[in-house]
Amino acid sequence: MYPKEQWMEIEQGEIQPGNKEKFSDIPRWCHPLIIYNGEATCYSPRGGNYHSSLGTRCALSCNRGYRLIGPRSVKCLLNRHWSGIIYCRQIRCHTLPALQYGSYHCSNGVKIDSHCHYSCQLGYHLEGDRSRVCMEEGRWSGSVPNCVDIEPPQIRCPDSRERIAEPGKLSAVVYWDPPRAKDSADGVIKKLKRRGPEPGSEFSEGEHLIRYAVYDQAHNRATCKFLVRVRVSRCPTLKAPEHGYLSCTSAGNNYGATCEYQCDGGYELEGAHSRVCQSSRQWSGSQARCNPMQINVDVNSVTGLLDQFYEKRRLLVVSAPDSSDRYYKMQNAMLQQATCGLDMRHMTVIELVGLPPRGVGRIRELQLSQKIVEELRQLLHISQSRFNVVLIDKDGIDRDRFIQPVTPDELFSFVDMYLLSTQEQLQRHQNRDMCE
Numbered sequence: 001m002y003p004k005e006q007w008m009e010i011e012q013g014e015i016q017p018g019n020k021e022k023f024s025d026i027p028r029w030c031h032p033l034i035i036y037n038g039e040a041t042c043y044s045p046r047g048g049n050y051h052s053s054l055g056t057r058c059a060l061s062c063n064r065g066y067r068l069i070g071p072r073s074v075k076c077l078l079n080r081h082w083s084g085i086i087y088c089r090q091i092r093c094h095t096l097p098a099l100q101y102g103s104y105h106c107s108n109g110v111k112i113d114s115h116c117h118y119s120c121q122l123g124y125h126l127e128g129d130r131s132r133v134c135m136e137e138g139r140w141s142g143s144v145p146n147c148v149d150i151e152p153p154q155i156r157c158p159d160s161r162e163r164i165a166e167p168g169k170l171s172a173v174v175y176w177d178p179p180r181a182k183d184s185a186d187g188v189i190k191k192l193k194r195r196g197p198e199p200g201s202e203f204s205e206g207e208h209l210i211r212y213a214v215y216d217q218a219h220n221r222a223t224c225k226f227l228v229r230v231r232v233s234r235c236p237t238l239k240a241p242e243h244g245y246l247s248c249t250s251a252g253n254n255y256g257a258t259c260e261y262q263c264d265g266g267y268e269l270e271g272a273h274s275r276v277c278q279s280s281r282q283w284s285g286s287q288a289r290c291n292p293m294q295i296n297v298d299v300n301s302v303t304g305l306l307d308q309f310y311e312k313r314r315l316l317v318v319s320a321p322d323s324s325d326r327y328y329k330m331q332n333a334m335l336q337q338a339t340c341g342l343d344m345r346h347m348t349v350i351e352l353v354g355l356p357p358r359g360v361g362r363i364r365e366l367q368l369s370q371k372i373v374e375e376l377r378q379l380l381h382i383s384q385s386r387f388n389v390v391l392i393d394k395d396g397i398d399r400d401r402f403i404q405p406v407t408p409d410e411l412f413s414f415v416d417m418y419l420l421s422t423q424e425q426l427q428r429h430q431n432r433d434m435c436e
Helices: 004-011 020-024 302-309 326-337 339-344 370-380 408-418 422-430
Strands: 038-043 057-062 066-069 073-075 087-090 102-106 115-120 125-127 131-133 146-148 154-156 161-164 171-174 180-182 189-195 201-204 206-216 221-231 244-248 258-263 267-270 274-276 289-292 314-320 347-353 360-363 366-368 388-392 398-402
Touching: 057 066, 115 125, 154 221, 161 171, 171 221, 180 189, 201 221, 244 422, 258 267, 302 314, 302 370, 314 326, 314 370, 326 339, 326 347, 326 408, 339 347, 339 408, 347 370, 360 370, 366 370, 388 408
Parallel strands: 161 221, 314 347
Antiparallel strands: 038 057, 057 073, 066 087, 102 115, 115 131, 125 146, 154 180, 171 201, 189 206, 206 221, 244 258, 258 274, 267 289, 314 388, 347 360, 360 366, 388 398
16 A cells, blocks of 8 residues: 555646656556546546546536536546546427417427427417427427417497486496307407496496407407496575575485575574475475574573573673773773674674663663573673673583683684684685675
């Protein structure tokens, strides 16, 4: 055996001077290298006759139609084996997929250079490559063709239809049967597409175009269309009463719609509270009116007085020790200039002036009895000895108090911000120029 260092020299293919005789005694080391369907070109440090000796290197290649599996070169190692396992594998293309409505025939199966020719069944046209070749890379040239029919399918849509909107609505539910479709080639419909609402949908007033498109197995397309018309039966438009407004359902004048009359604060409704648009296109009942609110001061209790204003008017109670009170005069002058704004915000002023037995209570020109005045002071905890202003909302709740005169702008800002309902805000916006 050789020393370890000498084995390394031999493995590296380096022969030091003085070791040539020992190297010449090395026998054949690795088994002969045989590559089926290919060849090996080898080089040995000992010369051409030692192609399987230690240190021999071989370059490998395969014949046409074969692919090398493994490293492109190997070396004979100390363990008497080549440094890699290699072989030549025949190049094959994958099996071509079946052609729907057609077939193909190949000259040499899936081997290299095999030619495959496509053909279609009777009634179908070939689109794409008519032939393909298995190439050296192991893939087919071109792409898979298609066998298609060129005649579109037949389709028939339902007839156009018209519906009357349902009572109280501006729409109608419309049904129809799906269109009839058939393919001219094989009778098979691949896809049916609709553009527009589906049958049984709710359609709004007007005309609606429904389209259908049908596709056969070859993606040929045919279309049809029809109309859905929805008509709304309407009554003449109602007018809101003076000092009031209408609250209507739906569109306000269509068949089945209901309109309710409502009056502004301080006005009372006379006549029908609501009217309905009938199938005859006429309204039920008759026009209502809003009359000024009648205030009854001849009551037995303050509750009977305040109940008249419940949900109708807000109250602004102004109290002063006597009519010469400077705060009272200032407040009275400001309120007289803001009468329109008070009325727009549904506010009624109650004055409590003076001390018993000569105290006076009044609503506009109407006088309140001493009994009602005293009950009102007690209920609202209003002092007789100093100036007070109390704001009461439509629910009879004490909402704010002032011990000095309050300007209309300050008062109206508070009411507009906290007390006005949505309908009152709309009415005030519509009539904002009335007081200018």
